[in-house]
Amino acid sequence: MVKRLFDISFSILGIVILSPFFVAISIIISLTSAGGAFYRQIRVGRNGKEFKLLKFRTMRVGADKSGSLTVGMRDNRITGIGYYLRKYKMDELPQLFNVLIGDMSFVGPRPEVPEYVALYDSEQKQVLTVKPGITDFASIVYSEENELLANAENPRELYINRIMPAKLKLNLRYIKEMSLSTDVKVILKTIGKIFRH
Numbered sequence: 001m002v003k004r005l006f007d008i009s010f011s012i013l014g015i016v017i018l019s020p021f022f023v024a025i026s027i028i029i030s031l032t033s034a035g036g037a038f039y040r041q042i043r044v045g046r047n048g049k050e051f052k053l054l055k056f057r058t059m060r061v062g063a064d065k066s067g068s069l070t071v072g073m074r075d076n077r078i079t080g081i082g083y084y085l086r087k088y089k090m091d092e093l094p095q096l097f098n099v100l101i102g103d104m105s106f107v108g109p110r111p112e113v114p115e116y117v118a119l120y121d122s123e124q125k126q127v128l129t130v131k132p133g134i135t136d137f138a139s140i141v142y143s144e145e146n147e148l149l150a151n152a153e154n155p156r157e158l159y160i161n162r163i164m165p166a167k168l169k170l171n172l173r174y175i176k177e178m179s180l181s182t183d184v185k186v187i188l189k190t191i192g193k194i195f196r197h
Contacts (some may be wrong), residue, residue: 002180003105003180003183004102004105006106006180006183007100007102007105007106008100010106011096011097011099011100011106012100014093014096015096015097015100018093018096021090021093022093022094025037025056025081025085025090025093026038026056028081029056029057029079029081029082032079032080032081033057033060033061033079033080033081033082034060034061035057035060035061036057037056037057038054038055038056038057038094039054039055039056039057039058039059040052040053040054040055041053041055041064041113042114043111043112043113043114043132044111044112044113044114044117044128044132045103045104045111045128045131045132046128046129046130046131046132047128047129048117048128050114051098051103051104051111053095053098053104053111054094054095054097054098055091055092055094055095056085056090056091056093056094057079057082058078058079058081058082058083058085058086058091059075059077059078059079059082060077060078060079063077075146075150086146088194089194092134095134096134098134099134102131103132104131104132104133104134105130105131105132105133105134105183106133106134106135106183106187107133107134107135107136107174107182107183107186107187108130108131108132108133108136108174109127109130109132109133109138109168109171109174109175110132110133110135110136110138110167110171111132112164116159116160116164119160120168123172124165124168124172126172126175127168127171127172127175129175130175130178135186135187135190136170136171136174136186137170137171137173137174137186138166138167138168138170138171139190140186140189140190140193141166141167141170142163142166142167143193145163148163149163174186
C-alpha cells in the first residue's frame with residue numbers, strides 16, 4: 001500500500017512538472033520524423049499479464065519489425081532526436097502514465113517482451129510476482145547494454161545467454177530486498193547514472 005501511494009503521488013507530481021517537456025518533445029519528434037510522438041510496446045507485467053508500455057518514439061516507424069533488440073546507440077533505425085532521448089533516458093518518461101494507472105511501479109524488474117519471457121525458467125518467473133518498474137538494479141548495472149550488444153557478433157545470442165540471465169538475478173535480488181528505502185536508493189542511483197552520461 002505504501003509503495004502504491006508513493007507511485008501515485010510521485011507519478012502525478014512528475015507528470016504535472018514535466019508536462020511542458022512532454023509537449024516540447026512530442027512536437028520535436030513529430031516534426032523531425034514521420035509517425036506519432038509515442039510508441040506502445042507489449043510487455044509482460046505482474047502475474048504474466050501483458051500491457052502496453054508507453055515511450056517516446058525514438059525509432060523509425062516499423063523499425064521494430066526487424067527485431068526488438070536495439071544494437072548500439074547508433075543503430076540506424078534510431079532517429080536523430082531519438083539518439084538523445086535514449087542517451088538521457090528521456091524516452092522512458094511517458095511510463096509515468098503506466099505507473100499512475102497501475103501497470104508499473106517506479107522501481108521493479110524492467111518488463112520484458114513476451115518473446116523473451118517465454119524463455120524464463122521456473123526460478124526466473126518469480127520476477128513476475130511483483131509489478132515491473134521504470135528502473136531497477138539491472139538498469140543501473142547494464143546502463144550500457146546497447147553498446148555491449150553493438151559489439152557482439154550475435155547480439156540476440158549474447159542477450160539470451162548472458163545479459164538476460166544476469167539481469168534476472170539482479171531482479172530476484174531486488175524482490176528479496178524490496179522496501180521503500182531500497183526503492184529510493186535505486187531511484188537516486190539511476191538519476192546519478194543518467195547525469196554521469
